[in-house]
Amino acid sequence: MAPSSYGLSRQTQIYLSGLQGQRPRFPVDVEQLEQAAHAAMSPEARGYLSGMTESMQNNRAAFERWHIIPRMLRDVSERDLSISLFGKQYPTPLLLAPIGVQSIVHTDGEAGVARAAAAVGIPLIFSTASTIPLEHMAEAMGDAPRWFQLYWSKDADFNASILARAEQAGCEALVVTLDTYLLAWRAQDIQNAYLPFLLGQGLGNYLSDPAFRRALPRPPEEDPQAAINYFLQIFTNPSLTWNDLTWLRNHTRLPILLKGILHPDDAQKALDAGIDGLIVSNHGGRQVAGAIASLDALPPIAQVVNGQIPLVLDSGIRRAADVIKALALGAQAVLIGRPYMWGLALGGEEGVKEVLMNFLADLDLTLALSGYRSWTEVCADTLTRA
Ligand SMILES: Cc1cc2nc3c(=O)[nH]c(=O)nc-3n(C[C@H](O)[C@H](O)[C@H](O)COP(=O)(O)O)c2cc1C
Numbered sequence: 001m002a003p004s005s006y007g008l009s010r011q012t013q014i015y016l017s018g019l020q021g022q023r024p025r026f027p028v029d030v031e032q033l034e035q036a037a038h039a040a041m042s043p044e045a046r047g048y049l050s051g052m053t054e055s056m057q058n059n060r061a062a063f064e065r066w067h068i069i070p071r072m073l074r075d076v077s078e079r080d081l082s083i084s085l086f087g088k089q090y091p092t093p094l095l096l097a098p099i100g101v102q103s104i105v106h107t108d109g110e111a112g113v114a115r116a117a118a119a120v121g122i123p124l125i126f127s128t129a130s131t132i133p134l135e136h137m138a139e140a141m142g143d144a145p146r147w148f149q150l151y152w153s154k155d156a157d158f159n160a161s162i163l164a165r166a167e168q169a170g171c172e173a174l175v176v177t178l179d180t181y182l183l184a185w186r187a188q189d190i191q192n193a194y195l196p197f198l199l200g201q202g203l204g205n206y207l208s209d210p211a212f213r214r215a216l217p218r219p220p221e222e223d224p225q226a227a228i229n230y231f232l233q234i235f236t237n238p239s240l241t242w243n244d245l246t247w248l249r250n251h252t253r254l255p256i257l258l259k260g261i262l263h264p265d266d267a268q269k270a271l272d273a274g275i276d277g278l279i280v281s282n283h284g285g286r287q288v289a290g291a292i293a294s295l296d297a298l299p300p301i302a303q304v305v306n307g308q309i310p311l312v313l314d315s316g317i318r319r320a321a322d323v324i325k326a327l328a329l330g331a332q333a334v335l336i337g338r339p340y341m342w343g344l345a346l347g348g349e350e351g352v353k354e355v356l357m358n359f360l361a362d363l364d365l366t367l368a369l370s371g372y373r374s375w376t377e378v379c380a381d382t383l384t385r386a
């Protein structure tokens with residue numbers, strides 16, 4: 001399908017099926033989608049996926065403070081939604097955020113998400129904390145684009161090994177998540193006594209890793225508890241500093257993006273360290289309660305970065321208008337997180353596909369109806385602040 005027909009063809013198809021008595025299987029409206037997905041999940045999975053609701057409200061409020069000013073009579077009959085990042089062409093500015101332990105919401109888990117992402121043409125970022133090994137996700141995707149997200153552990157051999165595996169599996173960029181060096185005070189999960197990793201879930205990349213296995217007293221198949229304990233011991237490393245980035249650069253040839261940057265001074269440090277891209281993110285409001293909304297953090301960071309490296313934004317992207325706002329304020333791309341997990345919870349692989357196809361259709365129509373043919377035309381003048 002040509003990018004410029006995402007919106008109209010999808011919309012027509014849904015209207016026509018509706019006239020024939022066939023309503024969409026999953027809610028089209030994103031708030032209703034969230035509600036339906038929450039109703040379908042166990043209280044533990046729901047609590048884990050939601051995280052801190054007040055921080056997410058902060059992210060949403062930031063998007064709601066900006067409004068698009070549509071422009072008229074600009075011939076938007078042909079549209080090009082593609083972008084270029086690190087010398088590669090991607091069909092739209094959307095990527096799927098790395099999300100760990102996806103099997104807690106549906107048995108299709110990461111393999112289902114990988115197949116859906118490949119079918120729809122949205123690049124997927126594999127999480128270090130995935131249920132299954134990254135090689136299985138890569139296999140499910142064929143040649144479709146994928147990146148890898150690293151949780152930088154205390155075990156240097158494991159880090160080196162997983163980076164090599166990610167390159168081998170065709171990942172095109174490395175996302176290093178900086179904001180989860182400790183797990184935050186997550187009241188719902190503590191109340192539910194629920195952390196999937198303590199049950200051995202989300203360890204697919206660790207249990208399959210030769211360096212991780214070498215560090216264990218006995219194979220995880222014989223002593224699963226020892227593997228969980230070792231994972232908990234090495235999973236994060238709060239002692240990392242900016243100086244450690246040199247190690248990373250020496251262990252990968254992929255472009256490196258830092259995820260979790262919110263302060264312009266940190267953006268400057270990343271530039272000084274020769275980092276290739278930044279992900280402006282408050283981790284979907286899951287880490288620091290009361291943290292600045294990602295969208296509010298973006299303009300001062302964009303000012304410092306001044307186009308030298310790409311900026312990606314996540315946390316609170318729920319509909320096409322949010323993407324336009326993020327790009328107008330300086331991002332080149334965005335990550336979608338929970339919305340695809342809601343699709344997964346409701347319908348497995350098919351649910352994810354449906355949510356993503358609706359998102360793309362909305363994106364194409366909203367870009368056109370705002371008066372633009374491509375992302376290069378979206379700029380500060382696109383928006384007004386309420
Ligand atoms: C259940 C869950 C698990 C997550 N796991 C990871 C992860 O393994 N690695 C990572 O870098 N970020 C992780 N994140 C954060 C996402 O990558 C992303 O920053 C966030 O979900 C974006 O916000 P959104 O959900 O509002 O779109 C996780 C988020 C959720 C909701």
Ligand SMILES: CCCCCCC(=O)C(=O)O
Nearest residue numbers: 100129180183197235286
């Ligand atoms: C002890 C493992 C924590 C994994 C964190 C996954 C994540 O990013 C999140 O829950 O948020």
